[in-house]
Amino acid sequence: MADIQLQKTYDFSTVEERLYEWWEQSGYFRPRGEGSPFVISMPPPNVTDRLHIGHAMFVAVEDLMIRHSRMKGVPTLWVPGSDHASIATELQLKKQLESEGTSSSELGREAFLERAWEWKDKYGGIITEQLRRLGASCDWQRERFTMDEGLSRAVIESFVRLYEKGLIYRGDYLINWSPGLQTAVSDLEVEYTEEIGTLYHFKYPIEGSDEHIPVATTRPETILGDTAVAVHPEDDRYRQFVGQTCLVPMLNRRIPVIEDDYVDREFGTGALKITPGHDPADYEVGKRHDLPIVNALNKDATMSEAAGPYAGLDRYECRENLWADMEAAGLTIKTEEYLQQVPRSQRGGEIVEPMISTQWFVSMEMLAEPAIEAVREGRIKVVPERFAKVYFNWLENIRDWCISRQLWWGHRIPAWHCGDCGEITIAREAPAQCAACESTSIEQDPDVLDTWFSSALWPFSTLGWPTETEDLRTYYPTTLMETGYDILFFWVARMIMTGLEFTGQVPFSTVYLHGLVRDADGRKMSKTLGNVIDPLEIMDEFGTDALRFTLLTGSSPGQDMSLSMERLAANRNFANKLWNAGRLVLNAIEAAPAEPAGDPTRTDSDRWILSRMNQVIRSVDRLFERHQYGEAGRQIYEFFWSEFADWHLEISKIQTGEGGDRAWLTARILVHVYHSTLRLLHPFMPFVTEELYGLLKSACERHPAQFGPRRGWEDALIIANWPEAGPVEPWESESVAAFTPLQELVVAIRYLRSEREVQAAQKIPVAIKAGDLAAFLEANRAALAWLARLDPEAVQIEADLEPPEDAIPLVVGQIEAYIPLEGLRDPEQDRLRIAKELEAVGEQVERLETLLASQFSERAPAEVVGKEREKLEALQGTASKLEDQLATLESGKWRRSQNQ
RNA sequence: GGGCGGAUAGCUCAGCUGGUUAGAGCGCUUCUCUUACACAGAAGAGGUCGCAGGUUCGAGUCCUGUUCCGCCCACCA
Numbered sequence: 023m024a025d026i027q028l029q030k031t032y033d034f035s036t037v038e039e040r041l042y043e044w045w046e047q048s049g050y051f052r053p054r055g056e057g058s059p060f061v062i063s064m065p066p067p068n069v070t071d072r073l074h075i076g077h078a079m080f081v082a083v084e085d086l087m088i089r090h091s092r093m094k095g096v097p098t099l100w101v102p103g104s105d106h107a108s109i110a111t112e113l114q115l116k117k118q119l120e121s122e123g124t125s126s127s128e129l130g131r132e133a134f135l136e137r138a139w140e141w142k143d144k145y146g147g148i149i150t151e152q153l154r155r156l157g158a159s160c161d162w163q164r165e166r167f168t169m170d171e172g173l174s175r176a177v178i179e180s181f182v183r184l185y186e187k188g189l190i191y192r193g194d195y196l197i198n199w200s201p202g203l204q205t206a207v208s209d210l211e212v213e214y215t216e217e218i219g220t221l222y223h224f225k226y227p228i229e230g231s232d233e234h235i236p237v238a239t240t241r242p243e244t245i246l247g248d249t250a251v252a253v254h255p256e257d258d259r260y261r262q263f264v265g266q267t268c269l270v271p272m273l274n275r276r277i278p279v280i281e282d283d284y285v286d287r288e289f290g291t292g293a294l295k296i297t298p299g300h301d302p303a304d305y306e307v308g309k310r311h312d313l314p315i316v317n318a319l320n321k322d323a324t325m326s327e328a329a330g331p332y333a334g335l336d337r338y339e340c341r342e343n344l345w346a347d348m349e350a351a352g353l354t355i356k357t358e359e360y361l362q363q364v365p366r367s368q369r370g371g372e373i374v375e376p377m378i379s380t381q382w383f384v385s386m387e388m389l390a391e392p393a394i395e396a397v398r399e400g401r402i403k404v405v406p407e408r409f410a411k412v413y414f415n416w417l418e419n420i421r422d423w424c425i426s427r428q429l430w431w432g433h434r435i436p437a438w439h440c441g442d443c444g445e446i447t448i449a450r451e452a453p454a455q456c457a458a459c460e461s462t463s464i465e466q467d468p469d470v471l472d473t474w475f476s477s478a479l480w481p482f483s484t485l486g487w488p489t490e491t492e493d494l495r496t497y498y499p500t501t502l503m504e505t506g507y508d509i510l511f512f513w514v515a516r517m518i519m520t521g522l523e524f525t526g527q528v529p530f531s532t533v534y535l536h537g538l539v540r541d542a543d544g545r546k547m548s549k550t551l552g553n554v555i556d557p558l559e560i561m562d563e564f565g566t567d568a569l570r571f572t573l574l575t576g577s578s579p580g581q582d583m584s585l586s587m588e589r590l591a592a593n594r595n596f597a598n599k600l601w602n603a604g605r606l607v608l609n610a611i612e613a614a615p616a617e618p619a620g621d622p623t624r625t626d627s628d629r630w631i632l633s634r635m636n637q638v639i640r641s642v643d644r645l646f647e648r649h650q651y652g653e654a655g656r657q658i659y660e661f662f663w664s665e666f667a668d669w670h671l672e673i674s675k676i677q678t679g680e681g682g683d684r685a686w687l688t689a690r691i692l693v694h695v696y697h698s699t700l701r702l703l704h705p706f707m708p709f710v711t712e713e714l715y716g717l718l719k720s721a722c723e724r725h726p727a728q729f730g731p732r733r734g735w736e737d738a739l740i741i742a743n744w745p746e747a748g749p750v751e752p753w754e755s756e757s758v759a760a761f762t763p764l765q766e767l768v769v770a771i772r773y774l775r776s777e778r779e780v781q782a783a784q785k786i787p788v789a790i791k792a793g794d795l796a797a798f799l800e801a802n803r804a805a806l807a808w809l810a811r812l813d814p815e816a817v818q819i820e821a822d823l824e825p826p827e828d829a830i831p832l833v834v835g836q837i838e839a840y841i842p843l844e845g846l847r848d849p850e851q852d853r854l855r856i857a858k859e860l861e862a863v864g865e866q867v868e869r870l871e872t873l874l875a876s877q878f879s880e881r882a883p884a885e886v887v888g889k890e891r892e893k894l895e896a897l898q899g900t901a902s903k904l905e906d907q908l909a910t911l912e913s914g915k916w917r918r919s920q921n922q
Numbered sequence: 923g924g925g926c927g928g929a930u931a932g933c934u935c936a937g938c939u940g941g942u943u944a945g946a947g948c949g950c951u952u953c954u955c956u957u958a959c960a961c962a963g964a965a966g967a968g969g970u971c972g973c974a975g976g977u978u979c980g981a982g983u984c985c986u987g988u989u990c991c992g993c994c995c996a997c998c999a
Contacts, residue, residue, distance in 0.1 A: 783954090
C-alpha cells in the first residue's frame, strides 16, 4: 500500500473552518470574469437572529446555485446582509431593559436608540459568523445592513417618490392594533388561529317599547362601541324595527336600526350589532350608512371614556363585568361555545384589536398591476409554478399597506409636522421650516416604517440605488430570488412592486421558493413546541456537508421537508465514503508508472464508468436547468456509491495490480472520474469535496505522470470548471449495455455463494458457457474472478462447453455457468431454484408475448416495440436454458454422484 | 367559502417531457473486520403507487370525481 497517511474516517471538524477562511481570504467569493453575471441577493437575516434551520435551508440552496454558477465560469455575485427587524429587535431589547429594571419609556427615544445600535453592534455579527459556518460563499465585502447610510437613503428616496406620486397617504383608518407592542401592524402580520370561544346572545332593547332585537357577539365589550343594529332588508322578523332606535345596553346610548344585505339571516340571531370602530366588516357597513365611529378602547386595550362606567377596565375584565351587569338587567339570552378565528399578532401572539388610528399607508393597486403583469408575461418565472397562482390571488385582491409603526427602532418617516399650521412637510433632508407656513416649529413624525418597507428595496438598494453606481449597472437586475414560500407576500411581491416602480425593471427574473423544514414528525418547528432543531448542533455532530446535502435532497422545490437524524447520518456516511474512495484513488495514483510504454486501451470497466460519468453529467445539467437539485444530488450519490465505488473502484484494484500501462491508464481514468464527481458534488458538499480536491491535486502534481485536467489544476475546487460531458457518443450506451452481463454474472455467483454459505475467503471454480460473450468475459476474467471471489486458475470460459458433471448450474441471461464444487452440491435446492427462476422468466415471456401480440406492436413507436421484442428474445433464450438445466436435473444426471 | 400541497416498501421520502419487472435511506433477515471505507462490504425479504372512473397500444406519472391529512387566503357577528 502506498504511503498515504490519511485517517480512515473523514474528520470534518478539522477541515471546515480552515477551508472557509482560505476561500474568503483568497477572494473566491467575489465575482470574476466577463459576461452576463449571475446575481442573488441574500434574504437578510434579522440582526439579532441566531442561526436556525431556515437559514441553513436558504444557504444550502443559494450557495448551491452560486457555486454552480461560479464553476460554470459566470461572474457570480451573492450579496449578503442583514435586516434591522424593527419590531423583533425592539421587542428583544425591551425585554433586556426590563430585566435590567428599566424600560424604554424611562430611557427615552434617543437613549433607547443608542442602546439599540449597541445591541446591533454586539449581536449583529453573530448571524453572519454562523452563515460562514454553513459555507455561504457570499461576497462579504458587499455586505449591507438595512439601516446603514446608503440603504436609509434609499428608503427615504422611495418614500418621498411614492408620496410625490400620491401613493402614500396618511389618515384615520381601521388598522390592526397590537396592544402589548403598542403599535399598528399590517394585515400580513396578523395570524388567525381557530379557537373555541363563546358566542354571547343578548337583547338589544327598542326604545319606547318592550320589544328587543336579539343579537350575538363574540366580543361583548365592543357593545359599548356599537353605533347601529343591522338587520337584513328582507327579514320579516326584524323588518318592522328598521328606522327605530335601540339603546346600547348599560349605556342607553341611542343608536339606529338599519338594514343592510351584508347581514346573514341564517347566522346567529340574524341581526347584527355594528361596531365600526372595532370590526373591519362593521367599518364598511358604517361607511355605507354614514354611522359615527366610537372608539371604545385605549391604546393599551383598556376601555376608553366612551365605555362610560367601564372606562379604564381591561378589555376582558370589561367583558365579564359588562356581561354580568347585562345579566342582572335581564338583557342576556344565552351563551354558547363557538369555534372562532382569533386574530393574533405574529410576534407576541397576543390578540390584536381592530382600531381606528392615524397611520401612514401605501396605496397598492397601482403598484400591484405591473407586478402581476411581470409574472403573467413571464418576465419573472416562479418556481415551483403553482405559487404564481397564490401570488396573483394576493395581488389581485391587494389592500393598502399600513407602513407606520409606533416604534423607535427603524427608519423614521421623513415627514415633519408643523406646530403652527399643522401641515406636513415631506422631504429628503430635514427641513428648516414648514413648507406651508414657514414656521420653524416643526417636528419629525415619531413613527418608523414597517421593517418590510426597507426589505422591499433590497435587490437594488444593496447595489447602491438611488445612486447609479457601477454595481447597480453591472449587477442589477439580479438573476434569481430564493426564499421560503412563507414570505412570498411579505417580501417577494413587494420587491417586485418596488423594483418595477423605482427601477423600471424586474428586480430578478426567477423566484425560487423552497419549502419549510419541519421536525421528524412533520410539525412546524417552534420554540413553544420545543422541537426546534439547532443547525449548529447538527453541524457539530454530522458536519456541514451532511446537513446541506440532507436539506438539498429528498425533497422538491416548494415542498416542506422533515429533517431526520437518519438521513443526516446517512449523508455523513456519504461524505466518509467520498473520503475513503479518495484514499483508494490516491493509492492508485501512487502505484502508477510515470508514463505508459505503449498505447494502452481502455478496459470494459473503464469504458463503462466513463460512459456513465458522461451520462450523469448530462443528466445533472438537465436537472439543474430545471432547478431539480434534489434529484440531481440523488443521482450523483447513486452514481458515486453504487457504480463508481461498488464496481469500478473494485475492478480498478485488479487493473492497478497489473502494473505497467494498465495501472497508468487506470489511475488516469480514476483521476478523471473522481475529479469530475468532486466537481459535481461541490455545490452540495463544499467542504469535503474541496478538501479531497486538494489532496487529489497535490497527489497528481507530485506524481511524474502529471495526471489531471488538460487545462491544469485550479488552485481550488471552488473555482474549478464545471465538468462537461460533450455530445452523446454511440459508444457510451454500448459500453453501458456491454458491461451489464458481467455484473449480472457476478451477482448470480455471489447469490449462490450466499445461498450455499460459502466462506468469503474460499475461492471457487467455475465453468462458463458464454456463447457470443466468451471473448468479453475472457477479457474480464480477472475482474470476474476478483468480484465473485473465484479461483482465477479454475475459471473456464468457452463459447460452448459440455456441462461438467456434478456441478451447480446457473443461468444468467445468455450465459450458463457451472460451479463444480463437491461440498456445495444440493441438487434438490438447485432444482427448486431453477424452477423458480423459470417460472419468473416464463411469466415475463408470457407477458411480453401478449403485449407484442396486442395493438402495442402497431401503435407504439418502433423503437419501444423493438426494445420489448429484444427483451422477449433474450428471455426466451434464458428460459430454454433454464428448461434444459431443469430437465437435466430431473433426469438425475447430476444426482448420480450424490448416491455414490 | 375559495385556492394549494400531500397520500408510493415497516418508517422517512425520491420518482417533472406517460414507455411496460417502481427506487433510495433507515429498519429487518443471513453472512463478512476480503489489502479505501464496519460511518463498510455481499446476498435477501418487503409495495394491487389513497379510492373510483376516464384518456391511451401503454398511467405512480395526464384528466374528472372522491376520501383523509396539512397549509394559504377570505369581513359570517
